[in-house]
Amino acid sequence: MRPGDAGPAVSQVISLLTGLGLLEAPDGVAGPSSYDDRVELAVRAFQQQRGLTVDGRVGPSTFRRLDEARWRLGDRILTHRPGNLVAGDDVYALQSRLLDLGFTVGRLDGYFGTETEAGVREFQRNFGIPPDGTCGPATLKALARLRPLVSGGAPNAMRAEEWIRESGPHLGGKTVVVDVTSGEPILHDLAARIEGRLVAIGVQAYLTTPRWAAHPRDEAERAAFANRAGADLVVSLALDSSDNPDACGVAAYFFGDADPQTWSSAGERLAGLVQREVVARTGAVDLRCHPKTWDLLRRTRMPAVHLDAGYRTHAGDLARLEDPAHRDVLAAAVVVAVQRFYLSPDVDAATGVLDVRELRDSFEQGAGRA
Structure with missing residues (x-):
């Protein structure tokens, strides 16, 4: 999709951008109904935020990331699906929360991979939840009750430095x-x-x-x-x-x-x-x-x-x-x-x-x- 396009797919993109707060219409002014300059600017802003190539067009990668961005932690049950990993902002929020609580989840990439599953299992074992590796209602409730004792400190960076040292020269x-x-x-x-x-x-x-x-x-x-x-x-x-x-x-x-x-x-x-x-x-x-x-x-x-x-x-x-x-x-x-x-x-x-x-x-x- 590019400037000048219209149709159901463009309407979906406009809806997703609006939901993310990147596309707003001033009071009394109708929102865009086609891929106009406002939509292009919003797409560029989204691409910049998400580390994508900034071209103002919605190709497969940008559309996939827009779809991922609509999910919030608690919207759905998260589980590891080999070969078809669950991805989204909810996964990223889960990874960030577990990392702040001291659990290893691998890279903060928004993919529910094996390392994130292992982190969920470890969290569940520590808090008396059956360790099935799935982030369902019980796990979400436990996460909501907890507050990280310490945030920041770049734990993944420290783990990376240790991995490099252990690898040897x-x-x-x-x-x-x-x-x-x-x-x-x-x-x-x-x-x-x-x-x-x-x-x-x-x-x-x-x-x-x-x-x-x-x-x-x-x-x-x-x-x-x-x-x-x-x-x-x-x-x-x-x-x-x-x-x-x-x-x-x-x-x-x-x-x-x-x-x-x-x-x-x-x-x-x-x-x-x-x-x-x-x-x-x-x-x-x-x-x-x-x-x-x-x-x-x-x-x-x-x-x-x-x-x-x-x-x-x-x-x-x-x-x-x-x-x-x-x-x-x-x-x-x-x-x-x-x-x-x-x-x-x-x-x-x-x-x-x-x-x-x-x-x-x-x-x-x-x-x-x-």
Whole structure:
């Protein structure tokens, strides 16, 4: 749906936006009946809040998120459905409440997955409710009676830091999934270079899309592939475009929306490292790191980064991306960022100077002396 459209689907979108308080008509003025400028602005505001691509149009992703946003905790019974996860603002509210009460629910993503089910079971066991993992009337009543002793403190961030420490600095044996968002030869080549460099240092690296594929599968399927592979990290590669031919530069994205509480702290760390290494080694324009809730970032259970490696619509960016030497530098930057993700501050090096092979050799020498 886009500006100028009308019909039942547009009426449904208008109703959802109105229910969210994003679309209001002044006193004495009729609300919109078609996809006019007011609706477009409301859609853009919603997309910005939810970490979606802001284009003012209602495609499948935006419509799905609008539908999720209508649910409030208590509107329905919440349970884990493998293969067809329940999603919505009510799930997010449940996750937030359990997290504030000290229970582990995984990422605050609005999906009722296995970790959220486990958190509900643990809550039920602690409060004398049959631990069936379903958030029904008894569980909702118990949640309503309780008030968190402490809120904030970023418990998920602390758990992520502990997970990184426990993973250790060595990349050998870790699994990284490398994803491409389109079938462009530049991206396939860059993904293959990253894969090759990772394999050379002992990482199990998998591509979500084979080089001969003209089009990748959809994001949800690629996220499911990464989850099945048991990946430790996901690196997704993309090229950006713009109607403005002067738009250029690189940007990195991690899971999260306008509310920092939703941010994946590990994903933010990985995105920051990738962005800084790429900018330092290539001299590209730094468009910074940003939270997004695109399906690949939201549906993966491990830290994930989406890297826009440049603009296909900018002559300078495209010329660099078509140069194999530049793609090799990009690949090196990504692999170094992956290594730095696991390093403690006392071992980490300055941005743009670390050599992964030299670091691996120093680890091996240290192990030999020990």
